Amino acid sequence: MASRPVADDELLIERVFAAPPDLVFDMWADQKHFMAWIGPVGFHCTEASLDFQVGGAWGATIVSAQHGTSRMGGRYLEIEAGRKIVMSFRWLNGEPDPETVITLTFTPVDGGTLQSFHQTPFDNVPRRDSHINGWNEAFDREQAHAETQAQELAR
Amino acid sequence: MMLQLDPLSATFAALADPTRRAILARLSEGEATVGELAEPFDISLPAISRHLKVLQAAGLISQGREAQRRPCRLELRTLRAADDWMGRYRRFWQGAFDGMDQYLAEIQKEDRDGE
Secondary structure (H helix, E strand, O other): OOOOOOOOEEEEEEEEEEOOOHHHHHHHOOHHHHHHOOOOOEEEEEEEEOOOOOEEEEEEEEOOOEEEEEEEEEEEEEEOOOEEEEEEEEOOOOOOOOOEEEEEEEEOOOOOEEEEEEEEEOOOOOOOOOOOOOOOHHHHHHOOOOOHHHHHHHH | OOOOHHHHHHHHHHOOOOHHHHHHHHHHOOEEEEHHHHHHOOHHHHHHHHHHHHHHOOOOOOOOOOOOOOOOEOOHHHHHHHHHHHHHHHHHHHHHHHHHHHHHHHHHHHHHOOO
């Protein structure tokens, strides 16, 4: 659930976990914990290596019966114990995939920890850029246009 | 040096600039000429033209052929590919965080039971 406006070209997922910040932080920092959850339902993590220090590399392999094997990895760019992790992320499946930067923060709140997950394909994105209002409006216009055309054709 | 980028990387590289994103935002309201696009910016026309070249090379915009006006327009197909790509990430992480939620509940229950 996003709680602030965000451009459509970046991804923000905020979620409260019923656990203290240190433990939620460890979900990313501790190899055993990381392996236990990384990947959607139906996937399991077969291997992960986390050199959890700034500049250190990380990588993981997830497997699903339906979708086969996927490998991902990157580097840690910034670490504040228990509070913040900035890491690069890229799929390593043969097909070229843009490198993204993930910024995670962990904030104590009523009922547990607010994990803020932010991912962007831009390595030099200005944090908030008031210019863009996303392209969904353009898609809306395109759809409206297509529907008008379809109606006209149907006449 | 020009790096040969895959289409999606080229799209995101082109998007990684606030001026270019502002140009796209303007074009989402409709076609515009180079002069019209340059208006709100405090930069030279040649600088705007360079931004437009990058956007065009990435397939994010196209320019009309009419000799005089040559209006620029958005290429929605390219934007949609970028949007789809972000959408796949959204589904991936939301699924993974469901798993994290369950796992956190399990290990904390084990801790309590173990005490």
